[in-house]
Amino acid sequence: MVALIPMIIGLYFGKRLKVYEAIFSIVFLFLIFDGDHWQQGVNLLIYLVYEFILTFTYQHYRTKKDSKNKTWIFYLMVILAIIPVAAVKYLTAFPIKSMPFVIGFLGISYITFKNVQVIMELRDGAIKQVDPLTYARFLLFFPTISSGPIDRYRRFKKDFDKAPSRDQYIDDLGTATRYLFQGFAYKFIIxxxxxxxxxxxxxxxxxxxxxxxGGLKLSWWVVAYMYVYSMYLFFDFAGYSLFAVSISYYMGIHTPMNFNKPFISKNIKDFWNRWHMTLSFWFRDYIYMRFTFFAMKKKLFKSRIRLSQVSYFLLFLIMGFWHGLTWYYIVYGIYHATAICINDAWLRFKRKHKDKLPSNKFTEWLAIFITFNVVCFSFLIFSGFLSQLWFGWQ
Incomplete structure (x- = not known):
């Protein structure tokens, strides 16, 4: 907070101190990766050089006249961009004991998501030109580097290029302070x-x-664990997400929120529009929608329903693998894909029989109750506790 004071004063008077902000971020990144974590810091620097080469090589390639006809270059760049995080996930699950150095670093997934997003939007034409300094600040933005939320380059650049008005910044200070105390309450109390x-x-x-x-028997203690873990996961995760958003607002950057009352969701789709929103929207925009358009263009499926089902399973399997190469993360992904497909079938049934089905406050609360329990059970799978129970009983 002390280090933020010069930025706060500058923004209050309508000036963004970009040099000081850069020094601020570098100092705090150094504090993250000092001591025993110095190898992670070295990996971060190497990774940034690697991703910069990919991004600006592709940007230069896009200026050529025949670039739109060679989609394989785009696919190659995306694959090369995700290879480091894929390697980290694999080596985390299957470590090589003889390897003398650390692979990966804190926040590699979130930086990779940002980089892939920029490459894809360069291809779409949504981003015409990437400024190297703004891009470095975007990838290394201190409040969000370790745990998100995942911002978008165009939105970040819009905030970064100019200081907010005094009235707007005073509102930002109020919002930032409220998020800071809310984050403390969420993470360190609840x-x-x-x-x-x-x-x-x-x-x-x-x-x-x-x-x-003496066997795999679900008890009421397991049910209690399911609900308590779900509450812990939400308040802990939402708490440090609020810290990231709060510090961003102090810096005049409107980093998007990650959560929006997810436990009042009326169905599983509504839940994913409220839970870890920046990640779910990223997967929706850059995996689900792109695969769907590709499959429609290539006419891979005759039925739109079947296409959406396959897209959901692809989406959530990738999300499961991203969390880690363990059975419970994969089952977690399959579980959510299945839940969304069932939810879609139910919504189609409701539209077909809307005159015969009741719709009132009771059915609304029933939908929230069912969704809450479906989600909590998915978190029980996600926690890996069922694996502990099984192996603990053998």
Whole structure:
């Protein structure tokens, strides 16, 4: 907060201190990657050079007259951009003991998402020109580098290129302060209560019950674990996302929110429009929609329903693999894809029989209740606790 004061004063008087902001970010990035994490810092620098080469090579290529006819160059650049994060995910799941150095660094996934987004929008023509300094600031934006939210280059550049008006910035200061205290309440009070106090006790009770029963038997302790873990996951994750958004607002950058009351969702699609929104929207725009358009263009499926189902499974399988190469992350992805396909079938049934089905406050709350429990069970899968129960009972 002390380091933010010069930026706050500058923005209050309508000036963005870009040099100071760059120094501020570099200093705090150094603090993240110092000490035992210095190898991660070196990896970050190497990775940035690599991604810069890809992005600006492709930008230069796009200036050529025949560039639109060679889509394989675009696919090659996207594949090369995601190879580092894919390698990190693989080596995390299957480490090589003889490897003397650290692979990857904190925040590699979020930077990769940003880089792939820029390459795709260069191809679409949505981005005409990438400024190297703005691009470096975009990729290395300190508040969001480690945990998101995932911003978009065009939106970031719009904020970065000019300082907000005084009235707008005063509003930003109020919003930033509110998000900061809300983040503290979420992460260090509510999240801590669920995660540090309740979760270990319930976990131990569930494991003890399983050992006593001598088999994979779901007890009420497992049900309790499901709800407590879900609350912990939300308040912890939403808490540090609020910190990132708060510091961004102090810096005059309107980083998008990551959560919007996800536990009042009326169906699973509504949930994904409220939960980790910047990630779900990124996957929607750059995987789901692009695969759908590609499949429609190539006429891979006769039925639009079948196409959407395949697209959902592709989307959530990739999301599962992105979280990690373990069975429960993959099952988590399959579970959500299945839930969305069932939800789509139900919505089609409702449209067909809308005159025969009731629609009132009770059905609305019932939908919220069902969605909440469907989501909480998915988090139980995601937590890996079922794996602990199984292996703990063998």
């Amino acid at each position: 999240g801590c209560f669920f995660g540090t106090y309740l979760l270990p006790k319930i976990s131990a009770a569930a494991l003890a019950t399983g050992n006593a029963n």
